[in-house]
Amino acid sequence: MNRFLVYILSALLLSAPHMNAQELSGLARFLPEGSAMKDRGRDVQLLLNLSQTVPYRVFTLDAPRRLVIDFREVDWGGAGAAKLDQSDRISEVRTGGFRPGWSRLVAELEAPMALKSVVMARQADTGQAQLSVVLQRTDADSFVATAGAPASGDWPVPKHTPKVKNEGRITIMLDPGHGGIDPGASHDGHEEKVLMLTFARELADELSRVPQVDVLLTREDDSFVSLERRVALAHQAGADLFISLHADALGQGHAHGATVHTLSDEATDEASALLAERHNRDDMLAGVDLSGQDDAVADILLDMARAETQPRTERLAAALVKGISDKGAPLNRRPHRSAAFSVLKAADIPSVLIEIGFLSSKRDFANIIDQAWRIEMAQALRDGIVAWMIEDEALSRVVRQ
Numbered sequence: 333m334n335r336f337l338v339y340i341l342s343a344l345l346l347s348a349p350h351m352n353a354q355e356l357s358g359l360a361r362f363l364p365e366g367s368a369m370k371d372r373g374r375d376v377q378l379l380l381n382l383s384q385t386v387p388y389r390v391f392t393l394d395a396p397r398r399l400v401i402d403f404r405e406v407d408w409g410g411a412g413a414a415k416l417d418q419s420d421r422i423s424e425v426r427t428g429g430f431r432p433g434w435s436r437l438v439a440e441l442e443a444p445m446a447l448k449s450v451v452m453a454r455q456a457d458t459g460q461a462q463l464s465v466v467l468q469r470t471d472a473d474s475f476v477a478t479a480g481a482p483a484s485g486d487w488p489v490p491k492h493t494p495k496v497k498n499e500g501r502i503t504i505m506l507d508p509g510h511g512g513i514d515p516g517a518s519h520d521g522h523e524e525k526v527l528m529l530t531f532a533r534e535l536a537d538e539l540s541r542v543p544q545v546d547v548l549l550t551r552e553d554d555s556f557v558s559l560e561r562r563v564a565l566a567h568q569a570g571a572d573l574f575i576s577l578h579a580d581a582l583g584q585g586h587a588h589g590a591t592v593h594t595l596s597d598e599a600t601d602e603a604s605a606l607l608a609e610r611h612n613r614d615d616m617l618a619g620v621d622l623s624g625q626d627d628a629v630a631d632i633l634l635d636m637a638r639a640e641t642q643p644r645t646e647r648l649a650a651a652l653v654k655g656i657s658d659k660g661a662p663l664n665r666r667p668h669r670s671a672a673f674s675v676l677k678a679a680d681i682p683s684v685l686i687e688i689g690f691l692s693s694k695r696d697f698a699n700i701i702d703q704a705w706r707i708e709m710a711q712a713l714r715d716g717i718v719a720w721m722i723e724d725e726a727l728s729r730v731v732r733q
Contacts, residue, residue, distance in 0.1 A: 359407045360386045362427075363460065369416045369425060369439065375448060376419050378439070378465040382406065385461040385514070387558065390450050394479040397441040399467065406435040421445065421467075441467075444475035502721065503546045504539060505571035507675065508532040509578040512556030517581035519691040522701055525554065528577045531688065534703075535577070535710040542718060563678045573648070573717070574683040576675050579700050581692035588693045589664035590656050590709070592649045593685040595642075595677060596670035645682040648720045652684065655716025661709055662689065662696065686713070 363381040370377060378399075387404040408427045417425045423440040430436035445467035452463045508528040510516035516524030529551070536547040548569050550562045557565070566574045653667045664687075676683040688709055689696030699705040 360384045361407045370418045376467040380463040382461045385454050392479040399439040401437040403435045444470045444472050446470040501544045502572040504573045505566040506532045507550040507562050507576040511551050517691045538710045538714040559675045574681050576685040578687050587690045589662040591664045591687045592652050594649050594670045648682050651720035652716035655712045659712035
């Protein structure tokens with residue numbers, strides 16, 4: 333059956349400096365003012381205002397006829413969107429939680445209506461978003477032919493075929509932050525998503541010259557890959573390392589220089605907590621099949637996996653910091669930090685998130701847009717990874733003995 337689905341991401345986009353703490357919540361909030369569902373001639377238009385852009389998808393269902401919009405994730409507030417309905421062709425609008433991590437809006441249709449257009453636009457000055465969905469009249473047979481729910485609640489997963497490895501080889505998954513509708517940080521016409529894809533390619537080129545290294549990217553173009561899918565791709569490819577690349581911006585404070593972040597339940601500082609909140613969308617237990625297991629068993633399995641992985645991750649972070657320092661590239665005054673970044677939650681793969689600098693720093697910005705500087709930074713990270721590989725192999729031999 334044909335389905336009309338719209339998959340769009342916007343990760344936690346940067347807030348304007350004047351926004352208050354409430355507006356930095358990880359959840360998008362429904363904004364009633366300006367939101368409506370009204371008749372527009374022969375069409376019906378839904379305008380839904382949100383505090384920030386979020387991943388969403390749109391489809392129709394039959395028996396009864398209804399429009400469904402799923403979000404990751406929206407706080408509807410006390411009254412929800414029940415007062416949206418100002419159309420004679422919509423009998424009722426309901427909102428609420430769909431399942432953990434998901435919110436849903438359902439509009440009951442009085443007649444067969446087909447999706448004509450779906451657009452989410454972001455206001456550059458406030459970071460707020462408006463979702464516009466336009467429905468047009470159709471016949472009953474056409475409605476049935478195009479109606480249908482997604483096969484699952486998951487986002488589509490790009491495929492990486494695991495390579496047959498020779499002993500001593502490792503696969504590194506590089507993760508250029510953001511992508512698609514989510515630009516990440518931006519400054520003076522430059523977007524983080526573009527800069528990080530460029531830098532990931534430059535780093536991949538440097539790493540590909542190391543004889544025992546294979547390199548993959550979670551995205552090869554300006555497209556969205558959700559946070560949990562980035563980790564799923566690493567597992568799918570049998571990756572030995574996962575490195576997420578960013579160049580964020582902070583509206584408050586004066587962050588400068590590269591930082592290497594590792595996973596921790598509690599952030600080492602307020603800035604790291606804020607960065608993690610912006611990057612995260614879901615909590616996930618990636619790479620471990622926990623179906624049928626209760627929470628206690630899941631925690632035990634994850635703790636067992638991390639007991640080996642976490643020390644290797646900490647050594648990787650130290651080696652990367654040293655590689656950057658040895659190259660003379662700018663380092664943050666606290667170069668190794670930690671927070672609860674969802675993209676680092678693979679229990680069995682050493683994973684780090686690297687801010688190569690901050691677009692909100694004049695010095696860092698000038699460096700990041702300079703190709704020669706980026707190549708030096710790529711070489712610094714390459715040197716750190718190679719040093720870690722040598723140490724990791726030596727320690728693993730000791731363990732095997």
